[in-house]
Amino acid sequence: MRKRYKAIVDAYAAAIRSGKLLPGHRLPTHRALAAEHGISLATATRAYAELEGMGLVSGETGRGTFVREISLPAGLGVNQYAVAADVLDLNFNYPALPEQAELLRSALRRLATQGDLDALLRYQPHAGKTGEREMIAAWLRGTGLRAAAEQLLLVNGAQHGLAVVVMGLLRPGDVVAVDALTYPGFKSLAALYRIELVPLPVTAGGPDLAALKQLCRQRRVRALYAMPTLHNPLGWVLSHQQRREIAAIARQHDLLIIEDAAYAYLVRNPPPPLAYFAPERTLYVTGFSKNIATGLRVGVVVTPAAYQPALEQAIRATSWNTPSVMTALVCGWLQDGTVSRLERLKRRDARRRQKLARELLAPLEVTGHPNAYFVWLPLPDEVRADAVVRRLMDQRISVSTAEPFSTTQNVPHAIRLALGSVSLAALTQALTAVRETIAYARDL
Template sequence: MKARYKTLVDNLAQAIRSGTLAAGTRLPTHRFLAAEEHISLATATRVYTELEAMGLVSGETGRGTFVRDISLPAGHGVDQHVIATDVTDLNFNYPALPGQGELLREALRQMATTGDIESHLRYQPHAGRLTDREIIARHLAGNGFTPEAENVLIVNGAQHGLTVTVMGLLRPGDVVAVDALTYSGFKALAALYHLELVAIPSHPDGPDLDALRQLCARRHVRAVYTMPTLHNPLGWVLDRNQRKTLAEIARVHDLLIIEDTAYAYLVQRPPPPVAFYAPERTVYVTGFSKNVATGLRVGTVICPAQHRPAIERAIRSTTWNTPSLMTTLVCGWIENGTVSRFEALKRRDARQRQVVAKECLGTLTCITHPVSYFLWLPLAEDVRAERVVSALMDSNISVSSAAPFCTSVNVPQALRLALGSVSIEVLRTTLHKVRETIEFEQYR
């Protein structure tokens, strides 16, 4: 049974996160809390100590305990990412391979000495040049999926692809069904555009599609956001039947499907994308940040022809066009096999990192995929994720709690660890520290 003080901590933490207790609110004194909740003074003090360790409150000598401003919590997805140089980052993934810098240098030399260099100084079509779109369409084709180049739109990374999709096709107040744990960047985008996210409960192997069907019968759901191939953060890969079922539900209830495949390249032979089963209503979003390099900011939106004008208008409104210099570089690497080579090397690298994680984390429960660059760590019932996050930050290790990924009312006590941003040696040492910290919290 959960200790009484843990329940109080969870209730107060939820009130603070939801805004019921606003930033700056003065909390009851320790004595008043003890009397009101029929607990000892020592237990009341422990409640506030826990909240302070979680970064939710601060105590001021002679004044009391106050709710902190958590409107931009550290590590909250795309809201902020400021990592000091001495901090080991297991919060964000930016996997890189040895020698990529020299390949970039050589590619830039070739671009400088061949072709129409001055063309890169001019505006390009909003969706990108058709020749580049044809190259990307061929690269993404396979397993029955054959996108038409005219429906391939080049954007500034997958996050921009999600943004222009939301801007072009959804309206404030629209209801979007999402997994109960989903990509934090889409959560941030939904908040910015005032979308209502409704959580789909999850099974170990994917979303509860019966629950989605029931949700659509009760609510006017406009769209569903899905990551069917290497879900972030849970790592599942939906099978063909699950993808077909999702497409059928979307047809029956006239849903727009937003399919995010940013990490799909890590799975060597996945089932066809959802866009294959429902091409008339699926917007397929991917990028070249994870499989090539995060700094290049080249991504792709593949959409039904009827949605292309609206998404192109959103591209024009946000960035006019993706810089052709970056697009040319990526397309050159697609054509000479460099992108495929990067993908193969990163699949092997991710698999190795998962082996290291399993060794270092020992008996701790991990939810992940054998070739994923991240993993999900559920914590024991009495362990508070924010306390673990804070303790690790004291050791200069940055990790994320479940809060940035959670779309349901109750935030699970869990950590999401990104494995792809440090060397294998540093990863090994850091994961040992993560395990020690969690075990200390379990038995303290």
């Protein structure tokens, strides 16, 4: 009976989310639903109650049960950029350390008293200043990426870097292979530029590479989007062998590789990037928003020479150049060791928060890297993610369902928790509430 009840709830939820059942549509009465599916009236009532708890329907006494407008209210989706001041934000990651504001103050003073300030007010080369590209190339070599300064393009953060790659190298209708759970920002770009995303099944240790081979044999795949070093949201780090195999598949089927390394700094001594194994076809994208601060919109794209003109054209069309005040700040911190120190401190901070999450969420199953600023939390079979998210929002705690990350038709019931945006005391409070809310939903 539980399986049948669960199937009814999932079928209605899928129909509502897909638009097959529109807002205002009247659902069958409780008795009609029970008769249609051969279940008891109590079970039919429970199914509608769960759909109502998920925010998908509303029951009106004397009138019936109706499909609700399901556009998310503020704070419930990763596309919502801000939440109210009194909300504990476990939706977005913007990890910051207490001393960062003073570091910025000092850096601005130094910038104001040194160098040619007038030059910072002028247009810059689309790819960035040669000297700054050389500094960043030297920093990247410390990550195992052998890149010449000429291969680097400075952009307005990693998201802009991904947009430049999509705009410059992909065309509407192109097929891109992605993980079944992937970064929502890339999903948004694909929707905007009408790129078809084809999901690859995920395993405990990475994407199903046999499925990638099969997909490439069946369809003309233009590119693979991958996060090999600390995947968001699942936290895996691909092995040397997996990276070599991806490079081999890409060469055999002439794929571009779009490598997103936004969180790679959190992993100590990882294998070399995919760009090391397939430098002639990999677009390596990273930035300084996570390891320094989200408000510092500086990123970099490392590109094979053949693709550079198209990417520079995309930079020119979207922003002309990355603001030189921002790049000067970043390069100053690269030179004096501030970036390395912040990365080291944030790895320690993320490790502490990850340990806290696993302790407070036990015995729930938690998926994530020991150094990650986020965890993936699959929910028990009888618990619905929408209901958990809404109940937490009632407690002024914002988390994300799996929907923004999912590229498959059937969205798993799971939540993703960002750990880096609140104090440790607030994180303790929020995680305790998450565990108790899931337990309450399960007991119902």
